[in-house]
Amino acid sequence: MSDLTARPSPPDRAPSPERPVLSPPRPRDRRGLLLLVVGLAGFVTTLDNTVVTVALPTIQSELRATLAALEWVVTGYVLTFSGLMLAGGRLADVYGRRTVLVIGLAVFTAASLGAGLATSAGGLVAARLVQGCGAALILPAMLAVVSVGGDDRRRSVGVAVWMASGAAALALGPVVGGWITQHLHWSWVFLLNIPLGVLMIALAVAAVPDSRDEAAARVDVPGVAASVVALSAGTFGLTFGPELGWASPVIVAALAVAAVAAAVFVAVERLGREPMVDLALFRARAFTGGVIAQVLWGLGVNGVFFFTALFLQGVLGFSPAMSGLAFVPLALLVVVVTPLVPALERRLGAARTVALGLVLVAAGMVAVAFLRPGDGWAGLLPAVCVIGIGSALTMPLGSAVLGAVPEARAGVAGGVFSVAREVSGLFGIAVVGVIVNGSASFTLGYSAGLLTAAGLVTVGAVVSLVTLR
Numbered sequence: 001m002s003d004l005t006a007r008p009s010p011p012d013r014a015p016s017p018e019r020p021v022l023s024p025p026r027p028r029d030r031r032g033l034l035l036l037v038v039g040l041a042g043f044v045t046t047l048d049n050t051v052v053t054v055a056l057p058t059i060q061s062e063l064r065a066t067l068a069a070l071e072w073v074v075t076g077y078v079l080t081f082s083g084l085m086l087a088g089g090r091l092a093d094v095y096g097r098r099t100v101l102v103i104g105l106a107v108f109t110a111a112s113l114g115a116g117l118a119t120s121a122g123g124l125v126a127a128r129l130v131q132g133c134g135a136a137l138i139l140p141a142m143l144a145v146v147s148v149g150g151d152d153r154r155r156s157v158g159v160a161v162w163m164a165s166g167a168a169a170l171a172l173g174p175v176v177g178g179w180i181t182q183h184l185h186w187s188w189v190f191l192l193n194i195p196l197g198v199l200m201i202a203l204a205v206a207a208v209p210d211s212r213d214e215a216a217a218r219v220d221v222p223g224v225a226a227s228v229v230a231l232s233a234g235t236f237g238l239t240f241g242p243e244l245g246w247a248s249p250v251i252v253a254a255l256a257v258a259a260v261a262a263a264v265f266v267a268v269e270r271l272g273r274e275p276m277v278d279l280a281l282f283r284a285r286a287f288t289g290g291v292i293a294q295v296l297w298g299l300g301v302n303g304v305f306f307f308t309a310l311f312l313q314g315v316l317g318f319s320p321a322m323s324g325l326a327f328v329p330l331a332l333l334v335v336v337v338t339p340l341v342p343a344l345e346r347r348l349g350a351a352r353t354v355a356l357g358l359v360l361v362a363a364g365m366v367a368v369a370f371l372r373p374g375d376g377w378a379g380l381l382p383a384v385c386v387i388g389i390g391s392a393l394t395m396p397l398g399s400a401v402l403g404a405v406p407e408a409r410a411g412v413a414g415g416v417f418s419v420a421r422e423v424s425g426l427f428g429i430a431v432v433g434v435i436v437n438g439s440a441s442f443t444l445g446y447s448a449g450l451l452t453a454a455g456l457v458t459v460g461a462v463v464s465l466v467t468l469r
Helices: 028-050 053-063 067-095 097-116 121-147 152-183 193-207 221-244 249-271 279-283 285-314 320-325 328-348 350-369 377-393 396-403 407-437 442-467
Strands: none
Touching (some): 028 097, 028 152, 053 067, 067 097, 097 407, 121 152, 152 328, 152 377, 221 407, 285 350, 285 396, 285 407, 328 350, 350 396
16 A cells, blocks of 8 residues: 655755645744644543533432433533534645634534523523534644644654543543542533633634645535534433344434444545545555554444443442542553653554553453452452553554654544544444443453453454554
8 A cells, every 4th residue: 555654855856746735844932832723622622522411410400300311411412523524624624723722612612601500400401412513623623733734753742642541531530530420510511611611712813823724725525514413312222222222223223323434435535626535545554454443443442441431330230439440550650651662662663562561452452351259459459550561662653653644634644543542432432332232241241341441442453464564
C-alpha cells in the first residue's frame, strides 16, 4: 500500500499544491499553553462519559427521573458525541481548527451550565445532548491542532498528552463522581466544567494557531448527513441493544438504518467531488492499521471497564469506594509513564512500542481473568499496574495515524480516529455483555469476556507491529 505521509517541502522548493502551508510553526513560548488546552479538553470531554454514573441515584431522587430518563442522561452525551465527530472534523478543516475548537468549548461549557442548573430530567437530558455536540467539535479540532504546523516529535507529544488525559479521566471518572456526590451536590459534576471551560477558551484564543484546509471550498452536506445518521443510529442500537434485546424491532431497525446510511456514506464519498472523508486516506498503511488497532483496543478495554466495578464488588467483595480506588493506580501509571514513552519510541519505533503496550494490556487482562472470590489487592494490583503501563505505551498510536495523512485533512483524520475510539467501546460493551449474559455465572462470564478482550487486544498488537513501521 502507498503511504500518504506528508513531508515538509525543502526550503528552496515551492510547497506542493496537495500539501498547502496552513500555518507557521508555533512559537515556543506558547507550546506549554497549547498542551495545557489539549490535556484539559481531553480530560473533561472523556470524564463526562463516566463521571455522571455514580450520581444517578441522587439525580433520580431529586428530579424524580424515570429509569428511561436516567439512561438518556448517560447515553445522550455519547449519542451526539459519537454521531457528530466526523462532521466536527470536517468543519474544523473547512472553517478553521481554532475557530471550531473555541465554538465547541463554548457550546460544551454553556451546556454544562444548563445541566448543572436543570430542574427536571428532560432539561438535564437536553443539556447532555448539547454537551455531546460541543465535545464532537472539540475533539477532532484539538487533534488537528496538534498535527498541523509541527514536526513528528511535537505531534507525538500532543497526541500523547491527549491520550494520557483521556485514560486518566476514564479511570478517575467514578472516583470523582462519587466524591462530588457525597461531599457537594450532584450538580457540581457539571458545574465544575464552567471554570475549566472558560479557562480553556481563553487559552485556546491565546495559544492555538488557526489553520484550515485551503483547498476545501464547502462542506460535504450529503456526506455529513449520512455519517450523522449512520453513527447516531449505530450508537443507539449498540447502547440499548443489551437492555431491549437484540431482536427487538427498535434495535433491529436502528442497526438496519445504520448499515444503510453507512453504505450511502461510502457511495457519496466515493463519487463526490469534495468528499468529507477522502477514501484514499485508507490506502495509507499506517492510517488504516492504526485505526484497526484502535478499534481492537477499544473493543477489549472499554468492554471490560463496563463490567469491572460489578466484578470487584460482587465477586472480590470490594466496597464501592475500594472499587473506585482500584482504578487510581492505573490512571497514575498512565500519567507517570507517558512522558517516558517518546524516548522509548525513538529507540524502538512506534510499531514495537505500541505492540509492546498492547501485549502488556492483554497480559494484565488475563491475570484479572483468573482472580476468584477471596483474592484481594495482592492479586489485583499487579494486573492493574501492568495494564496502566501498557496503556501508556500505546500513546504513539494516535500520532502514527495522524502523521500518515496530509495536514490539510488533519481534522477529518482526527474525527475518524476519535469515532473508532468511541464506537469501538460501545461494540466492546455489547460483545462482552453477550458473553457475560450467556454464561452460567457472572464470574465465569466475566472471565470469558476478559480472555476474549485480551485476544482482541493481542490481535491489535500484531496489526500495529505490521502496519506502523
